[in-house]
Amino acid sequence: MPSSTHQHGRVTAAFGRHYEVAPLLTDADAPESSEVDWLGATLKCYPRGKRSVFACGDEVEIEATGSGQGVITRLLPRKSLLWRSDAFREKLIASNLTQVVIVVATEPGFSDLLISRCIVAAESQDIKSLIVLNKADLPDKLTPAARRLEVFARLGYRIVECSARENAAALRPYLADERSILVGQSGMGKSTLTNALVPQAKAATREISEALDTGKHTTTFARLYPLGANGWLIDSPGLQAFGLAHLAGEDLVEHFIEFRPFQGQCRFRDCQHESEPGCALLAAVADGRIDRSRFEHYRLIKSEIQSAKKQSQGW
Ligand SMILES: Nc1nc2c(ncn2[C@@H]2O[C@H](COP(=O)(O)OP(=O)(O)OP(=O)(O)O)[C@@H](O)[C@H]2O)c(=O)[nH]1
Protein backbone atom coordinates (compact mmCIF):
# COMPACT_ATOMS: atom_id res chain seq x y z
CA MET A 1 0.00 0.00 0.00
CA PRO A 2 1.52 3.34 -0.95
CA SER A 3 2.54 5.46 1.99
CA SER A 4 4.51 8.66 2.34
CA THR A 5 7.75 6.71 2.40
CA HIS A 6 6.95 4.94 -0.88
CA GLN A 7 7.83 6.72 -4.05
CA HIS A 8 8.57 6.09 -7.67
CA GLY A 9 12.08 6.26 -8.97
CA ARG A 10 14.18 5.75 -12.04
CA VAL A 11 17.32 3.62 -11.89
CA THR A 12 20.09 5.92 -13.11
CA ALA A 13 23.01 3.53 -12.54
CA ALA A 14 23.29 -0.16 -11.75
CA PHE A 15 26.29 -1.41 -9.80
CA GLY A 16 25.26 -5.02 -9.31
CA ARG A 17 24.60 -5.02 -5.57
CA HIS A 18 23.29 -1.52 -5.29
CA TYR A 19 21.60 0.99 -7.53
CA GLU A 20 21.37 4.70 -7.89
CA VAL A 21 17.75 5.79 -8.09
CA ALA A 22 16.36 9.23 -8.93
CA PRO A 23 13.01 10.01 -7.32
CA LEU A 24 10.22 10.74 -9.81
CA LEU A 25 7.31 13.07 -9.37
CA THR A 26 4.13 11.14 -9.83
CA ASP A 27 0.95 12.75 -10.92
CA ALA A 28 -2.16 10.69 -10.40
CA ASP A 29 -3.73 12.20 -13.52
CA ALA A 30 -0.78 11.63 -15.79
CA PRO A 31 -0.36 8.16 -17.29
CA GLU A 32 3.41 8.33 -16.86
CA SER A 33 5.59 9.40 -14.01
CA SER A 34 7.36 12.58 -14.91
CA GLU A 35 11.05 13.13 -14.52
CA VAL A 36 12.43 15.71 -12.17
CA ASP A 37 15.68 17.57 -12.46
CA TRP A 38 17.38 15.16 -10.16
CA LEU A 39 21.06 15.43 -10.97
CA GLY A 40 22.80 15.05 -7.65
CA ALA A 41 19.63 14.11 -5.81
CA THR A 42 19.72 10.34 -6.20
CA LEU A 43 19.31 7.71 -3.53
CA LYS A 44 21.60 4.75 -3.04
CA CYS A 45 19.22 1.83 -3.11
CA TYR A 46 19.45 -1.86 -2.35
CA PRO A 47 17.02 -4.39 -3.72
CA ARG A 48 14.65 -6.06 -1.31
CA GLY A 49 15.30 -9.74 -1.79
CA LYS A 50 18.52 -11.11 -3.14
CA ARG A 51 17.74 -12.28 -6.62
CA SER A 52 16.30 -9.16 -8.18
CA VAL A 53 18.30 -7.56 -10.94
CA PHE A 54 17.52 -4.10 -12.20
CA ALA A 55 18.67 -2.21 -15.26
CA CYS A 56 19.53 1.38 -15.87
CA GLY A 57 16.26 3.01 -16.99
CA ASP A 58 14.00 0.80 -14.85
CA GLU A 59 11.11 2.49 -13.14
CA VAL A 60 10.85 1.20 -9.59
CA GLU A 61 9.05 1.74 -6.35
CA ILE A 62 11.34 2.69 -3.51
CA GLU A 63 11.11 3.16 0.19
CA ALA A 64 13.43 5.78 1.61
CA THR A 65 15.32 4.50 4.63
CA GLY A 66 17.01 7.79 5.51
CA SER A 67 20.41 9.39 4.94
CA GLY A 68 20.20 9.28 1.16
CA GLN A 69 19.48 5.56 1.08
CA GLY A 70 16.54 3.43 0.14
CA VAL A 71 15.20 0.01 -0.70
CA ILE A 72 13.77 -1.01 -4.06
CA THR A 73 10.47 -2.70 -3.31
CA ARG A 74 9.01 -3.22 -6.77
CA LEU A 75 9.84 -3.13 -10.46
CA LEU A 76 7.29 -1.40 -12.66
CA PRO A 77 6.59 -3.03 -16.03
CA ARG A 78 9.34 -2.48 -18.58
CA LYS A 79 8.37 -1.08 -21.96
CA SER A 80 11.53 -2.38 -23.57
CA LEU A 81 14.70 -4.11 -22.49
CA LEU A 82 18.09 -4.20 -24.10
CA TRP A 83 20.40 -6.97 -23.04
CA ARG A 84 23.20 -9.13 -24.31
CA SER A 85 23.92 -12.78 -23.78
CA ASP A 86 26.08 -15.69 -24.76
CA ALA A 87 25.61 -19.37 -23.96
CA PHE A 88 26.30 -18.86 -20.28
CA ARG A 89 25.51 -15.35 -19.21
CA GLU A 90 23.04 -12.59 -19.67
CA LYS A 91 23.68 -8.95 -18.97
CA LEU A 92 21.04 -6.27 -18.82
CA ILE A 93 22.07 -3.09 -20.60
CA ALA A 94 19.13 -0.70 -20.19
CA SER A 95 15.35 -0.58 -20.18
CA ASN A 96 12.42 1.64 -21.17
CA LEU A 97 14.29 3.02 -24.16
CA THR A 98 12.67 4.56 -27.21
CA GLN A 99 15.86 4.62 -29.20
CA VAL A 100 19.27 3.00 -29.57
CA VAL A 101 21.93 5.45 -30.73
CA ILE A 102 24.80 3.58 -32.34
CA VAL A 103 27.95 5.69 -32.18
CA VAL A 104 30.71 5.12 -34.72
CA ALA A 105 33.57 7.44 -35.63
CA THR A 106 35.85 8.39 -38.48
CA GLU A 107 38.60 6.86 -36.36
CA PRO A 108 39.43 4.36 -34.92
CA GLY A 109 37.82 1.95 -37.38
CA PHE A 110 34.40 0.55 -36.60
CA SER A 111 32.70 -2.79 -37.16
CA ASP A 112 29.64 -2.81 -39.38
CA LEU A 113 28.75 -6.24 -37.95
CA LEU A 114 28.43 -4.59 -34.54
CA ILE A 115 26.10 -1.99 -36.08
CA SER A 116 23.92 -4.80 -37.42
CA ARG A 117 23.89 -6.43 -33.99
CA CYS A 118 22.76 -3.22 -32.32
CA ILE A 119 20.04 -2.75 -34.94
CA VAL A 120 18.83 -6.34 -34.45
CA ALA A 121 18.65 -5.76 -30.69
CA ALA A 122 16.64 -2.57 -31.25
CA GLU A 123 14.32 -4.15 -33.83
CA SER A 124 13.67 -7.08 -31.49
CA GLN A 125 12.33 -4.59 -28.92
CA ASP A 126 10.47 -2.44 -31.46
CA ILE A 127 12.57 0.60 -30.76
CA LYS A 128 14.22 3.00 -33.18
CA SER A 129 17.84 2.94 -34.25
CA LEU A 130 19.92 6.00 -35.04
CA ILE A 131 23.51 5.93 -36.26
CA VAL A 132 25.87 8.73 -35.28
CA LEU A 133 29.06 9.23 -37.24
CA ASN A 134 31.19 11.14 -34.75
CA LYS A 135 34.55 12.89 -35.15
CA ALA A 136 33.41 14.55 -38.36
CA ASP A 137 36.13 17.12 -37.66
CA LEU A 138 38.67 14.67 -39.13
CA PRO A 139 37.90 15.41 -42.80
CA ASP A 140 40.21 12.89 -44.52
CA LYS A 141 38.43 10.02 -42.85
CA LEU A 142 34.91 11.31 -43.11
CA THR A 143 34.12 10.27 -46.68
CA PRO A 144 35.25 6.64 -46.42
CA ALA A 145 33.45 6.24 -43.08
CA ALA A 146 30.26 7.77 -44.46
CA ARG A 147 30.47 5.46 -47.45
CA ARG A 148 30.58 2.42 -45.18
CA LEU A 149 27.33 3.55 -43.61
CA GLU A 150 25.48 3.89 -46.90
CA VAL A 151 24.19 0.34 -46.71
CA PHE A 152 22.36 1.26 -43.49
CA ALA A 153 21.12 4.56 -44.92
CA ARG A 154 19.61 2.72 -47.89
CA LEU A 155 17.58 0.63 -45.45
CA GLY A 156 16.12 3.81 -44.00
CA TYR A 157 18.19 4.04 -40.83
CA ARG A 158 18.91 7.65 -39.97
CA ILE A 159 22.54 8.75 -39.92
CA VAL A 160 23.78 11.95 -38.30
CA GLU A 161 27.30 13.29 -38.70
CA CYS A 162 28.69 15.40 -35.89
CA SER A 163 31.73 16.27 -33.86
CA ALA A 164 31.43 15.83 -30.13
CA ARG A 165 34.55 17.93 -29.79
CA GLU A 166 33.46 20.86 -31.95
CA ASN A 167 29.71 20.81 -32.29
CA ALA A 168 27.21 18.18 -31.29
CA ALA A 169 24.18 20.39 -31.98
CA ALA A 170 23.18 18.37 -35.07
CA LEU A 171 22.29 15.51 -32.76
CA ARG A 172 20.05 17.42 -30.37
CA PRO A 173 16.81 17.34 -32.38
CA TYR A 174 17.09 13.55 -32.66
CA LEU A 175 17.33 13.16 -28.89
CA ALA A 176 14.63 15.59 -27.79
CA ASP A 177 11.89 13.83 -25.82
CA GLU A 178 13.48 10.45 -26.52
CA ARG A 179 14.87 7.94 -24.09
CA SER A 180 18.12 7.06 -25.76
CA ILE A 181 21.20 5.02 -25.05
CA LEU A 182 24.58 5.62 -26.69
CA VAL A 183 26.15 2.29 -27.61
CA GLY A 184 29.21 1.35 -29.60
CA GLN A 185 32.83 0.36 -29.50
CA SER A 186 35.23 1.94 -27.07
CA GLY A 187 36.80 5.19 -28.20
CA MET A 188 34.01 6.28 -30.55
CA GLY A 189 33.20 9.29 -28.38
CA LYS A 190 30.04 8.31 -26.46
CA SER A 191 31.13 9.99 -23.25
CA THR A 192 32.43 13.06 -25.09
CA LEU A 193 29.02 13.33 -26.76
CA THR A 194 27.30 12.93 -23.40
CA ASN A 195 29.40 15.76 -21.97
CA ALA A 196 28.59 17.96 -24.94
CA LEU A 197 24.86 17.31 -24.68
CA VAL A 198 24.48 17.22 -20.89
CA PRO A 199 26.71 19.96 -19.49
CA GLN A 200 26.37 18.69 -15.92
CA ALA A 201 27.40 15.17 -16.94
CA LYS A 202 31.18 15.21 -16.50
CA ALA A 203 31.24 11.64 -17.83
CA ALA A 204 34.73 10.26 -17.74
CA THR A 205 36.61 10.36 -21.02
CA ARG A 206 40.17 9.47 -21.65
CA GLU A 207 42.60 9.59 -24.52
CA ILE A 208 42.08 6.54 -26.68
CA SER A 209 45.78 5.59 -26.66
CA GLU A 210 45.71 5.40 -22.90
CA ALA A 211 42.49 3.43 -22.94
CA LEU A 212 43.92 0.92 -25.39
CA ASP A 213 47.23 0.58 -23.57
CA THR A 214 45.60 -0.46 -20.34
CA GLY A 215 43.11 -2.62 -22.18
CA LYS A 216 40.36 -0.97 -20.15
CA HIS A 217 37.37 1.02 -21.22
CA THR A 218 36.95 4.52 -20.01
CA THR A 219 33.32 4.08 -19.11
CA THR A 220 32.76 1.10 -16.85
CA PHE A 221 29.04 1.28 -16.14
CA ALA A 222 25.96 2.74 -17.78
CA ARG A 223 24.65 6.02 -16.44
CA LEU A 224 21.43 7.85 -17.18
CA TYR A 225 21.23 11.64 -17.50
CA PRO A 226 18.15 13.84 -17.87
CA LEU A 227 17.93 15.55 -21.27
CA GLY A 228 15.37 18.20 -22.07
CA ALA A 229 11.91 18.27 -20.55
CA ASN A 230 10.92 14.64 -20.94
CA GLY A 231 13.89 12.76 -22.26
CA TRP A 232 16.99 11.10 -21.00
CA LEU A 233 20.26 9.78 -22.32
CA ILE A 234 22.33 6.83 -21.16
CA ASP A 235 26.09 6.70 -21.66
CA SER A 236 27.26 3.09 -21.69
CA PRO A 237 30.61 1.27 -21.63
CA GLY A 238 32.25 0.35 -24.94
CA LEU A 239 30.86 -2.85 -26.42
CA GLN A 240 33.38 -5.44 -27.51
CA ALA A 241 30.90 -8.19 -28.07
CA PHE A 242 27.17 -7.95 -28.33
CA GLY A 243 25.94 -11.51 -28.08
CA LEU A 244 22.33 -12.08 -29.05
CA ALA A 245 22.02 -15.67 -27.88
CA HIS A 246 18.66 -14.88 -26.26
CA LEU A 247 16.94 -14.22 -29.57
CA ALA A 248 14.95 -17.05 -31.07
CA GLY A 249 16.80 -18.07 -34.21
CA GLU A 250 13.63 -18.15 -36.30
CA ASP A 251 12.78 -14.55 -35.41
CA LEU A 252 16.18 -13.23 -36.42
CA VAL A 253 15.23 -12.94 -40.06
CA GLU A 254 12.50 -10.43 -39.14
CA HIS A 255 14.97 -8.17 -37.42
CA PHE A 256 16.78 -7.67 -40.72
CA ILE A 257 14.12 -5.36 -42.05
CA GLU A 258 15.06 -5.68 -45.72
CA PHE A 259 14.55 -9.47 -45.55
CA ARG A 260 10.91 -9.12 -44.56
CA PRO A 261 9.44 -8.89 -48.09
CA PHE A 262 11.05 -12.24 -48.95
CA GLN A 263 9.73 -14.11 -45.96
CA GLY A 264 7.43 -16.94 -46.92
CA GLN A 265 8.62 -16.72 -50.53
CA CYS A 266 11.10 -19.63 -50.36
CA ARG A 267 10.16 -22.88 -52.09
CA PHE A 268 10.39 -24.85 -48.85
CA ARG A 269 8.38 -23.73 -45.86
CA ASP A 270 11.17 -24.65 -43.46
CA CYS A 271 13.91 -23.12 -45.63
CA GLN A 272 16.99 -22.29 -43.57
CA HIS A 273 18.27 -19.91 -46.26
CA GLU A 274 21.54 -21.80 -46.44
CA SER A 275 21.78 -23.52 -49.81
CA GLU A 276 18.25 -24.71 -50.52
CA PRO A 277 16.97 -24.48 -54.08
CA GLY A 278 14.32 -21.84 -54.55
CA CYS A 279 15.44 -19.79 -51.55
CA ALA A 280 14.05 -16.28 -52.00
CA LEU A 281 16.64 -14.69 -49.73
CA LEU A 282 19.60 -16.27 -51.55
CA ALA A 283 18.09 -15.17 -54.86
CA ALA A 284 17.74 -11.61 -53.55
CA VAL A 285 21.37 -11.62 -52.42
CA ALA A 286 22.46 -12.97 -55.81
CA ASP A 287 20.77 -10.18 -57.75
CA GLY A 288 21.66 -7.40 -55.33
CA ARG A 289 18.25 -6.74 -53.78
CA ILE A 290 19.78 -7.72 -50.44
CA ASP A 291 23.25 -6.46 -49.59
CA ARG A 292 25.74 -9.31 -49.33
CA SER A 293 27.40 -7.93 -46.20
CA ARG A 294 24.07 -7.75 -44.41
CA PHE A 295 23.29 -11.35 -45.35
CA GLU A 296 26.71 -12.29 -43.99
CA HIS A 297 25.86 -10.53 -40.71
CA TYR A 298 22.61 -12.50 -40.57
CA ARG A 299 24.46 -15.77 -41.07
CA LEU A 300 27.07 -15.01 -38.43
CA ILE A 301 24.52 -14.00 -35.80
CA LYS A 302 22.33 -16.98 -36.63
CA SER A 303 25.14 -19.51 -36.28
CA GLU A 304 26.16 -17.86 -33.03
CA ILE A 305 22.63 -18.23 -31.65
CA GLN A 306 22.56 -21.87 -32.73
CA SER A 307 25.89 -22.75 -31.16
CA ALA A 308 25.01 -20.90 -27.94
CA LYS A 309 21.81 -22.96 -27.70
CA LYS A 310 23.78 -26.20 -28.16
CA GLN A 311 26.40 -25.20 -25.61
CA SER A 312 23.87 -24.21 -22.99
CA GLN A 313 22.13 -27.54 -23.51
CA GLY A 314 25.47 -29.24 -22.86
CA TRP A 315 25.94 -30.80 -26.29
N1 LIG B 1 38.74 14.56 -33.02
C1 LIG B 1 37.75 14.17 -32.24
N2 LIG B 1 37.99 13.39 -31.17
C2 LIG B 1 36.95 13.00 -30.40
C3 LIG B 1 35.62 13.37 -30.70
N3 LIG B 1 34.81 12.81 -29.78
C4 LIG B 1 35.61 12.12 -28.95
N4 LIG B 1 36.90 12.25 -29.31
C5 LIG B 1 38.07 11.65 -28.62
O1 LIG B 1 37.98 10.23 -28.71
C6 LIG B 1 38.50 9.62 -27.51
C7 LIG B 1 37.48 8.65 -26.92
O2 LIG B 1 36.35 9.38 -26.50
P1 LIG B 1 35.35 8.84 -25.40
O3 LIG B 1 34.23 9.81 -25.35
O4 LIG B 1 36.06 8.50 -24.14
O5 LIG B 1 34.87 7.47 -26.09
P2 LIG B 1 33.79 6.41 -25.53
O6 LIG B 1 33.01 5.98 -26.72
O7 LIG B 1 33.05 6.97 -24.39
O8 LIG B 1 34.73 5.21 -25.05
P3 LIG B 1 34.39 4.07 -23.92
O9 LIG B 1 33.91 4.76 -22.70
O10 LIG B 1 35.70 3.39 -23.76
O11 LIG B 1 33.35 3.20 -24.54
C8 LIG B 1 38.86 10.78 -26.58
O12 LIG B 1 40.24 11.02 -26.71
C9 LIG B 1 38.05 11.93 -27.14
O13 LIG B 1 38.64 13.19 -26.87
C10 LIG B 1 35.39 14.20 -31.85
O14 LIG B 1 34.26 14.57 -32.20
N5 LIG B 1 36.47 14.54 -32.58
Ligand SMILES: [Mg+2]
Ligand atom coordinates in the same frame (compact mmCIF):
# COMPACT_ATOMS: atom_id res chain seq x y z
MG1 LIG C 1 32.81 6.36 -22.46
Ligand SMILES: [Zn+2]
Ligand atom coordinates in the same frame (compact mmCIF):
# COMPACT_ATOMS: atom_id res chain seq x y z
ZN1 LIG D 1 15.14 -19.45 -47.93
